[in-house]
Amino acid sequence: MGVMTHSGRIRVRPLTKANLSIQITLIGLTLLTIYSFSTFDARNINLFAALGEMLNNFRMLFFEPRLKNTDWAELWHALLVTIGLGFLTTIFGAIIAFFLALLAAQNLAPRWLAQVIRAGTAFVRAVPTVLWVLFFAVSAGLGSVAAVLGMTFHSAGYLIKAYSESFEEIEPGVLEALRASGASWWQTIFQAVLPASASALLSWTFVRFEINFSTAIAMGATAGAGGIGYNMFMASVYYLDLRELGALSYAILLFAMLLEWLATRMKANLGAKG
């Protein structure tokens, strides 16, 4: 078999099964897109007017932010409630996760136990946070209690996986050395495992805090957990006030940036101090 095709040209990319299936998928998606556009019912819509409206909405949202139904004091209070919800669930989740992760790490716990915990946490993670909140709402009622329980549950599931994988990256020799000198299991954990993985644990906890902060906003809007999410919900659904929604978004953005800056600094400090 030569490199020439029937027409006498040279083929650069061989026609393998993988290439063929990618090409078929792309062609299929293109055809579907064309078809769906052709079936839009756009009779009552003037495309240019609609586009103008949309840009106008964006302008109100991003360039004309102001507060109306929420005052400044209330804004900061609401933001604090949301931060508190994110912080509390992260801390609870982190404490639970630390101890369970020790038992889920294959280099620290018996194999069967590690596997049981892993399977359990995989299930906890597979169910979205919102569903856990709704699940706890059955017993606790829709509100902040259900939100705290549900978010803690999912955070723990997430952090157990992250922490235990950090623990497993520790050099096996270090654990062996401490065992050889007569150290007990708990001593090995706190004298070798924790110092060696501290920076990784901190990174993962911050990542989870960011996730929990945004989840806390959503929970305020959907699960009655209060906080800035609730104010956004009101501004959006009841007052149809894009300008206020913009102001609230900026407040959240500001805090997210502050958080990022704080995380970077703490990690740098830990790296220097050891």
Add this chain to the structure above:
Amino acid sequence: MHLLQVDALTKRYGHETLALNEISFDVRPGEFVAIIGPSGAGKSTLLRCLNRLIDISSGQVHFDGVNVSSLRGTALRRQRTQIGMIFQHYNLVNRLSVIENVLHGRLGYKGTFEGILGLYNEQEKQEAVRIIESVGLGEQIYKRCDQLSGGQKQRVGIARALVQQPKMLLCDEPIASLDPNSSKIIMDTLREINQNLGITVLVNLHQVDVALRYADRVIGIKRGQLVFDGDPNLITDQQIHQIYGSESGDLMLNLRERYAAA
């Protein structure tokens, strides 16, 4: 009176693999014993059976009159404090300082909570500082271990073992990752510890020439069996051939001749 008595020690992995096959030898207090043999012969397994990092399949190990083979839990921890161990890859917690790593050698003497919180008493700290200075790391005492050279790391490893106040040191390939100069410093340090402190030293070595130069006694292991046990001056070229297999044996002998000439 022997410090260490190894009697028909056997270690089996699964049903097939026989890592150690009925190994017997005794070690007197204060001896410097080198264990030589090719990679995979079972040298590391042997050392780890002596402090029970690995469980023994059959046979007996007595250390200082105590039957090590059946120890469990706290009794095993107490036993391990009597035996220091030094590793090829140093096995330090890199993020911690020299003195923190050295103090880890005291954990076996501590209660669980004192150990978890790292509460060492003043006497232990003084002893740690003294030992760190004695291995020549007085300047590096608060340095993080990942900032040290290989030779310095190994000296931290030795200090960590010494702070245990052990009766015996097990050294698993202590110079296999070091350059010749650092290797000499480490081997000299081990010999000084042996001669000045009277601590028994068992050292696994790849380098036959180093073993012959430093040890009072050489034990040869091949495929899990003890094939030589005696005075390093009495080991013949033929026996070295036998331990290492002919081809690598030739290399060893060449090295030995060159040392003899130098």
